[in-house]
Amino acid sequence: MTLQQVIFIILAIAVIGSALFVVTTSNLFRGALMLIVAFFGVAGFYVLLDNGLFAVAQVMIYIGAISILIIFSVMLTRGMQAMIPRNAQAGSVAIAAALLFLILLLAFGPFRLVVDLSGVPILSALFRTESARVLGGVPWQFANREVPETYIADFGRALVDLNQFLLPFLLVAFLVDAVLAGAIYIARQRKPAEVIAEREAIAKEEAEELAALQPQPTAPTLPQGAIASTADH
Amino acid sequence: MTLLIVSPILFPLLGMLINALFGQRMRERVVGWVASFAVIAAFAASVVLFVQLSQSHGEPLRLTLAPWITAGALNVAWGFLVDPLSAVMMLIVTGVGALIHIYSIGYMHGDPRFARYFVYLNLFVAAMLVLVMADNFLVLFVGWELVGLCSYLLIGFWFQDVKNAAAGRKAFVVNRIGDVGFVLGMLLIFATFGTLDFETVFAQVKVRGESLAAVASLITLLLFIGATGKSAQIPLFVWLPDAMAGPTPVSALIHAATMVTAGVYMMSRAHVLFELAPTTQALIALVGAITALVAGSSALRQVDIKKVLAYSTVSQLGFMVAAAGLGAYVAALFHLLTHAFFKALLFLGAGSVIHAMHAAHGDVDPQDMRAMGGLAKRMPFTFLTFVIGGLALAGLPPLAGFFSKDEVLLAAFADNPLVFVLLGITAAFTALYVGRQIVLVFLGEPRSANAAHAHESPAIMTMPLAVLALLTLAGGAINLPGGGWLHHWLEPVLHEAAKPLNVGLALVFTLIALGALALAWVWYRDAQRARLEVESALGRFLLSAWHIDAVYHATVLRAFYTLSTICSQLIDIGLIDAAVNAVGRSARAAADQLRAAQSGFVRNYGLLMFLGVIVLVVYFVVVR
Amino acid sequence: MNVADLETVLPFLLLATGGVALLLVDLAVPQARKSLTGWLAFVVALAAGVSALALVSGKTMKGFAGMVQADAFAYFADVLLCVVAALVILLSLRYHTARGLMRGEFYPLLLLSLSGMSLAVHAADLLVVFLAIELLSIPLYVLSGFARPRLESEEAALKYFLTGAFASGFLVYGVALIYGASGTTALGDLRAALLDNPALTSDALLMAGLALVMVGLLFKIAAVPFHFWAPDVYEGAPTTVTAFMATATKAAAFLALMRVVAGFAALSPSLAQPFEVADALRPMLALIAAITMIVGNVTALAQQNVKRMLAYSSIAHAGYALAGVASGDATAVLFYLAAYAFATLAAFVVLIAVGSTEGNEDHRYEAYAGLGRRAPLLGVIMALAMFSLIGIPPTAGFVGKYFLFRAVVASDLTWLAVIGVLTSALSAAFYLRVLMVLFMREPETAPEAEPAALAADAPRMVAAYVSAAAVLLIGVFPSAVLALLTGGELVALVR
Secondary structure (H helix, E strand, C coil), X not given: CCHHHHHHHHHHHHHHHHHHHHHHCCCHHHHHHHHHHHHHHHHXXXXXXXXXXXXXXXXXXXXXXXXXXXXXXXXXXHHHHHCCCCCCXXXXXXXXXXXXXXXXXXXXXXXXXXXXXXXXHHHHHHHCCCCCEEECCXXXXXXXXXXXXXXXHHHHHHHHCCCCCHHHHXXXXXXXXXXXXXXXXXXXXXXXXXXXXXXXXHHHHHHHHHHXXXXXXXXXXXXXXXXXXXXXX | CHHHHHXXXXXXXXXXXXXXXXHXXXXXXXXXXXXXXXXXXXXXXXXXXXXXXXXXXXXXXXEEXXXXXXXXXXXXXXXXXXXXXXXXXXXXXXXXXXXXXXXHHHHCCXXXXXXXXXXXXXXXXXXXXXXXXXXXXXXXXXXXXXXXXXHHHHHCCCCCCHHHHHHHHHHHHHHHHHHHHHHHHHHHHHHHHCCCEHHHHHHHHHHHHHHHXXXXXXXXXXXXXXXXXXXXXXXXXXXXXXXXXXXXXXHHHHHHHCHHHHHHHHXXXXXXXXXXXXXXXXXXXXXXXXXXXXXXXXXXXXXXXXXXXXXXHHHHHHHHHHHHHCCCHHHHHHHHHHHHHHHHHHHHHHHHHHHHHXXXXXXXXXXXXXXXCCHHHHCHHHHHHHHHHHHHXXXXXXXXXXXXXXXXXXXXXXXXXXXXXXXXXXXXXXXXHHHXXXXXXXXXXXXXXXXXXXXXXXXXXXXXXXXXXXXXXXXXXXXXCCCXXXXXXXXXXXXXXXXXXXXXXXXXXXXXXXXXXXXXXXXXXXXXXXXXXXXXXXXXXXXXXXXXXXXXXXXXXXXXXXXXXHHHHHHHHHHHHHXXXXXXXXXXXXXXXXXXXXXXXXXXXXXXXXXXXXXXXXHHHHHC | CCHHHHHHCHHHHHHHHHHHHHHHHHHCCCHXXXXXXXXXXXXXXXXXXXXXXXXXXXXXXXXXXXXXXXXXXXXXXXXXXXXXXXXXXXXXXXXXXXXXXXXXXXXHHHHHHHHHHHHHHHECXXXXXXXXXXXXXXXXXXXXXXXXXXXXXXXXXXXHHHHHHHHHHHHHHHHHHHHHHHCCCEHHHHHHHHHHCHHHHHCHHHHHHHHHHHHHHHHHHCCCCCCCHHHHHHHHCCHHHHHHHHHHHHHHHHHHHHHHHHHCHHHCCCCCCCCCCCCCCHHHHHHHHHHHHHHHHHHHHCCCEHHHHHHHHHHHHHHHHHHHHHHCCHHHHHHHHHHHHHHHHHHHHHHHHHHCCCCCCCCEHHHHCCHHHHCHHHHHHHHHHHHHHHCCCCCHHHHHHHHHHHHHHHCCCHHHHHHHHHHHHHHHHHHHHHHHHHHHCCCCCCCCCCHHHHHCXXXXXXXXXXXXXXXXXXXXXXXXXXXXXXXXXXXXXCC
16 A cells, blocks of 8 residues: 555545545535535645645635635524524435446446446336346556646636637636626625615415414424425415 | 409409598599599490400400419419400490499498498409409409409498398308309319310310210309399399398399309300200209299289389399300390390389488388389489380390390290290280389379379489480390390300391290280279288289299208208207317316416526426437 | 737627627717617627628538538528527517616626527537537526516526536536547547547547536437426526527527537447437436426426426427437528527517516416407417417428428438427417417506507517418428528538
């Protein structure tokens, strides 16, 4: 086992562990902190892959900007911390995720697996499965290519080179523009009186609707994270 | 050239478009004259085409505007044809049409839907021209259906009165029955000849000749069923008398001069086919003659001024159809032409009378002849022209009707004694009801306040009367006995030899007509007789046109209602609806199940999407 | 800079730069005159549409190092998208004023989203597919929530964003896997690689990547089981945005989907021309199409709200178009999408007219009672739209379904065509119910909206006439539309 592999395993445990903590914890603030750990782990992967640029970008953007933003939002919306999130679907989602992971593991993993469905009655009739499928045993190639010294400059040039990635770069620019415009629209402050009047009208309307729907006076508490539609389905 | 050939159709369409778009905002006069000038322009274009045709000695002008249907073997184009036959029809349609448009400006004055009336009327002229200028059966059928539509719209023009709307519906339904025959005939033509083109079909008929006799009998029979609908022959004539619910100029144009003659035109156009089928020919002649007699006798006891003319029209159409059945197509078309003149004249005259009766405020039905009388003094011009038209209808020389009717009788005399007898009796009836009508309407003393206070109609209405009266006076000249101009003109199309005048026959029928007119004067000088005779059994029988409507009600309609009841109650509600409802209920149940999946919770959606992802990945990686 | 490269994405460039410029211009437009921004956006959309129309030719060109492809299909879609967007802008002017939504940001965001769509239909590279889909989606997330602080609208935006981000994750993951397996993201190179290297055709990595890319695209067209967002979002979003999403987004995502499918056409050794769908993909596409048709139509039956019914209708029609994708006939699919887009837009004209009146926006069936008699023009337009959506001649929907089912039968998927016809028959039940309510039912309470208010808006009437005319004209003269699609000849979606 090389040193690289040891570091990889440590990083992987850190990433998976912190990610698991993020999705299971009921404390948003701690979750946000553990997210930073996970991001750091990913930055470590980039370093292992000899890509310093991406590692720095990961740290600056995901940790320096996004995580901090999350922490700010959590601290600014203190009311949310008091709520106890319940998710009745945690179990089923976990099973589904595990299932997908298993399939991908089988498909890309080191074990070779032959699947022959040509004899299965319904499937073979529906999907014309003439031949057997081979799963797993993917001969992963480990390219030990030297990373050129000038790769950062090359990367920069590729982004503005007409014959390489100019169009995606341009697209990202417009995308960012759209995101900014949208974000500003969503975040823009409107005249308080206007908002209050509107909110009141809507609240009144909804209270009436709710009263019509449910005779009992106590409004049900909605679980956090659930965005329930008030309309019919 | 291209434009010239279709211009008779385009002008009325243009007029229609202008009035349809801006008619609401234009003054009445402008609307009327736009429509009238559109038809006058179409008439001028027809005249130009006519002159060109005569210079080229009847060599037809053809124009294929655009391909229309190209489906497998079926190739139909928007093709138009101007040959001597269509040229005559075009002149009648646009000429008489123009006069009636002008007349309508006066007659429809003050109607709230004045513009719409002229839109329909222009559309009708365009459609009728499509019908007569078509160079294949399908385009002809397009015109055939379009004129039917216009007829329906105009009969029910005053649809506020339920009676009028019902009359329109009746015309529509009855015509549809005939159309089924026509469509079947057309399909059979296509199946037999592989084309619907006139020229190709008729050329093939000439080549294949007798071998086609059996199928030709069937085709012509089916086409004739179509003709009985449009040209109001037994058994489908019942819609035409009711069609008088429309405005009177419409009755004159559509239900006397042009549309109803479409069946006669179609039979002349397809005469090559009909000549191959002597059995159908004999049947056609007989049906025409019987229709002439039934309708002619029914006209004897009508009390509505327009109903008399309506039954008279059916009767005269019977003459034309009988002539076509006898193979005397020139006679049929000649009678069509003269009838267009004098019947339009009579209708417009009747319209003038109704207009006057209506304008003079009173409480009687303005169309009831029993309430008229003495109008000759109050409306001298209308009286004069009406008499000219009436005498032409009665067949007195030297008016147009004399020559054309004589030719039909002559053809029957030579070929088919039974038809001749029937038509002969009808001719006597014709003179009798014409005399009765003139006496009741114009002579004697006024029998109501309306009649007493009637005034002559305005010049815009009397001018067309004058023109038509002149045509009626001189119209016979275009086909004098023994091979007149019309005979030669139609020679390239119909290849028919002219018959010489039979002086004896002409004399006998002139005397019969004079006698009948005299009898009418003797009988109806005292209007009391007209009042009483409708009360008798014979009177009721004739007034209701031999109770044919009642017979239809008791047989066809009742059977039909019974069948519908069975279909609607037993089959539809009991069987089909029940099945459909069952399917619908299960679909709804399924829908409620599916709705449950739409919970509104994003995490549910996420989970379900996740499952979809797994299915897709498994399929692509493992199964496919 | 090569001019030919720019020409291949000219509509995109016009729309994107127009959108950004409009963001700035809007700052100078006073709040009371925001419709001016709308008119400017209208001009930009029309200009882009005209440029696409001018560029239509039988030729196929590639640009930007093979990342985009300009062919008849792409330009046709461009024209369709721009016309739809222009009509939506016309519809929005009065509606936004009435609903208090007349804010300048709407139009630049709409144009940016439209530019993403325009690029998506030109995409010849999975990277561009992903970025274009993002560019069209992100403004839509905001537009769905444009009516904030109305809860339904905010809820729609959040739902759309969450599920959309979820789907985008799969899409970009799939692109990464495909790149890992084949070393390229260009669809043309991918096709060549599959033909050169048969071993690649059974590569699990590549197939997993394809599956995930498909998930991302099927989400955008709202195919079952990736459709759950659609009813909630369509109902909650402002009606103009719903109209835009239901018509334009769908058309753009479908062409992108077809290009991806065509890129993988070489998966099966039996590559039967003229179809550009691998035998390996066809059964799954057909299955999803069938389920989508059934679920969409059956669920629409149970709806009590016209707007929500139209959302399910859009799902059902995605199923029909997906059946066309399974048959491999891109011409039939694009024709169908055009027919569907105009019919749906015509229906939304009525919804927006109703939503433009004073009072709360109410799209329950009861709220439409007797509307056809109070506002006959709207009634007629709704009738046309419903007839076209059912597929009754002589409307566009009939011809569209005819071409589509013909293609489906020709590709040996008769069972799918049968399901399509049966579900179409079923769909008549809920489409005709709208007309029944419109014309035959009396309103329960005195109508709040005066007919005059319903018909007074000139831009909306123009949109109404244009969409209704399109429904009829496409139905009567389908060959004119086919001419834009190179007369129905085969154009390689991927080179």
